[in-house]
Amino acid sequence: MAQLIDGKAVAARVRAEVKSEVARLQAERGLIPGLAVVRVGDDPASQVYVAGKKKAAEEVGFRSWEHHRDSSISQDELLALVHRLNEDPAVHGILVQLPLPRHLDADAILSSVRPEKDVDGFHPLNAGSLLLGRPATRACTPLGVMRLLEEVGCEPAGKNAVVVGRSNIVGKPMALMLLQRNATVTLCHSKSDLPAEVSRADILVVAVGVRELIKGAWVKPGAVVIDVGMNRKEDGKLVGDVEFTAAAERASFITPVPGGVGPMTIAMLIRNTLEAAMRGVTPPSH
Ligand SMILES: NC(=O)C1=CN([C@@H]2O[C@H](COP(=O)(O)OP(=O)(O)OC[C@H]3O[C@@H](n4cnc5c(N)ncnc54)[C@H](OP(=O)(O)O)[C@@H]3O)[C@@H](O)[C@H]2O)C=CC1
Numbered sequence: 001m002a003q004l005i006d007g008k009a010v011a012a013r014v015r016a017e018v019k020s021e022v023a024r025l026q027a028e029r030g031l032i033p034g035l036a037v038v039r040v041g042d043d044p045a046s047q048v049y050v051a052g053k054k055k056a057a058e059e060v061g062f063r064s065w066e067h068h069r070d071s072s073i074s075q076d077e078l079l080a081l082v083h084r085l086n087e088d089p090a091v092h093g094i095l096v097q098l099p100l101p102r103h104l105d106a107d108a109i110l111s112s113v114r115p116e117k118d119v120d121g122f123h124p125l126n127a128g129s130l131l132l133g134r135p136a137t138r139a140c141t142p143l144g145v146m147r148l149l150e151e152v153g154c155e156p157a158g159k160n161a162v163v164v165g166r167s168n169i170v171g172k173p174m175a176l177m178l179l180q181r182n183a184t185v186t187l188c189h190s191k192s193d194l195p196a197e198v199s200r201a202d203i204l205v206v207a208v209g210v211r212e213l214i215k216g217a218w219v220k221p222g223a224v225v226i227d228v229g230m231n232r233k234e235d236g237k238l239v240g241d242v243e244f245t246a247a248a249e250r251a252s253f254i255t256p257v258p259g260g261v262g263p264m265t266i267a268m269l270i271r272n273t274l275e276a277a278m279r280g281v282t283p284p285s286h
């Protein structure tokens with residue numbers, strides 16, 4: 001029977017570390033980290049996540065702002081908002097909540113955030129730096145997963161790590177971070193033979209968004225299973241992408257949903273914002 005990985009508890013510890021750093025920064029340098037979150041439209045899930053981010057930011061002593069805009073906002077208006085936040089010295093981190101309405105060009109918006117303020121790690125410069133193995137802001141969800149692996153003493157070097165899902169925000173950066181730590185990485189997607197690939201995984205990270213896609217019977221005995229998926233059932237409860245009960249019978253460690261990766265994503269966002277504030281911001285080039 002697997003041991004549960006308590007992401008909620010680890011996340012609380014990360015936030016507590018940040019909170020004491022914030023107190024020190026304020027006392028020594030008079031500096032208060034600031035996080036600006038941009039939310040467009042009325043997606044109920046986004047509303048919940050953004051509220052969670054704001055609450056965490058305030059709890060650790062950051063300044064935080066939520067800029068909520070109607071879904072009818074134009075590309076130019078949204079770019080102008082990001083530009084204003086780019087220029088605002090009180091703002092050290094900017095997060096544009098995804099998904100954006102279809103009429104907006106999300107790539108162009110994410111690319112318009114100053115890389116130094118891109119606490120999501122989604123700017124091409126930060127994403128590219130991960131690919132090249134250079135220091136840069138890393139995407140929060142995979143960063144949180146790496147921290148959870150560390151917490152349970154799971155050393156990726158030499159292990160078979162299988163990542164299911166190849167999105168730019170989770171799957172791809174996850175595969176790169178595991179590769180950087182010398183795992184042998186397989187990145188799966190909708191054309192992969194999942195039962196065959198999953199059954200070889202010593203470390204399995206699943207980020208698809210299909211309820212209980214990964215069957216417990218596919219899990220290699222002793223594997224560490226990280227479930228990033230978040231799917232809402234008809235009764236309103238959240239479930240992951242992994243058949244939890246059956247997988248827990250074979251895994252050595254497994255994350256629950258909720259209470260696993262989700263809280264870590266927010267904790268890493270908070271840490272990325274602290275780091276952005278500590279680095280400071282170079283003045284605009286014009
Ligand atoms: N806990 C957290 O902090 C976070 C949770 N999430 C959750 O993680 C999940 C994934 O999110 P995100 O990465 O944005 O997802 P995307 O929708 O962007 O990508 C989904 C990926 O899953 C693959 N996929 C879809 N169906 C299958 C299938 N049947 N078999 C194998 N692969 C499949 C797709 O493959 P292909 O490329 O071939 O189409 C794609 O690569 C969602 O449930 C989301 O809510 C996301 C971010 C943070």
Ligand SMILES: Nc1nc(=O)c2c([nH]1)NC[C@@H]1CN(c3ccc(C(=O)N[C@@H](CCC(=O)O)C(=O)O)cc3)C=[N+]21
Nearest residue numbers: 048049052095096097098099120258259260262263265
């Ligand atoms: N620019 C941007 N950055 C993101 O980081 C980003 C985003 N857009 N869009 C959506 C996804 C999703 N995401 C989550 C954050 C917290 C939880 C979380 O805290 N989950 C709780 C449960 C919350 C609940 O009960 O609904 C848990 O798993 O325990 C989940 C998912 C960040 N995302």
